[in-house]
Amino acid sequence: MTRKKNSGDFLKECMADALFILLRTKSIEEITVSEITALANVSRITYYRNFTSKEKVIEFKLDKLISQWIHEHPRKESASAYESSLSFFQFFYSIHDIVQTLIRANLSVMLLNRLILKFHDFNTPDRNEYYRQIFISFGLCGIILTWMDNGMKESPEQMAETVSRRFFPQPEP
Structure with missing residues (x-):
């Protein structure tokens, strides 16, 4: 079987x-x-x-890649914003040919949809947390797509540094 x-x-x-x-x-x-x-x-x-459609073929591929990444890189509560961002950018760097193909084919919204379905549990009763998760998901996806569309001039490490410093700043001790 x-x-x-x-x-x-x-x-x-x-x-x-x-x-x-x-x-x-x-x-x-x-x-x-x-x-x-x-x-x-x-x-x-x-x-x-x-x-049942060509779109379902794309969804299968994206779901498989994202699920594999999630399985290989389980979310750690103790991970810093930089560590989480770095893992995220390294993953997308590893599949950049697929993402760039979606961008050129005007299908990048399919990636956004698959990420939202795979990464977050939006069934939280806290509406503020729900909107925060949506905001982060769309924002990160937009950054990823823009980074790739611009030719990935920055390394995954540079992108993780930029995202963690700009969007998830840590208070000074």
């Missing part, structure tokens, strides 16, 4: 990788399911068994 699940994930990864390759030269509207399946070397039946 585990083997079947892993083989299904492998096929989904192949289709997602194929779609991202195609997105480098074509808009999502111009890409056909036949092109995705041919490049991924899978059948159309396999595609439709796993996905």
Whole structure:
């Protein structure tokens, strides 16, 4: 049973990788399911068994990457703003080709949506905390997208320093 699940994930990864390759030269509207399946070397039946749209393929890829990062870098309550920011920027640096493909394809809002769903539990009864989490999520995503769109001239370390110092200042002792 585990083997079947892993083989299904492998096929989904192949289709997602194929779609991202195609997105480098074509808009999502111009890409056909036949092109995705041919490049991924899978059948159309396999595609439709796993996905209902090209957007779902992108969501699968983003969810998988974000979940993997969250699993490998569990949130530490004792982490400083710099440490948390650095981990965040290093993650995005590691997937910059995917994010830049989304930016060029005018699909970066999909990344924002996936981040919000994965990173925060917005079901808090405290409305102020809810709005704070939304503000931070949108702000960080905007910084990430702008950084990438501008060619990532700063290192992840420089970005973490800027974000932690400017947006999460620590009071002087």
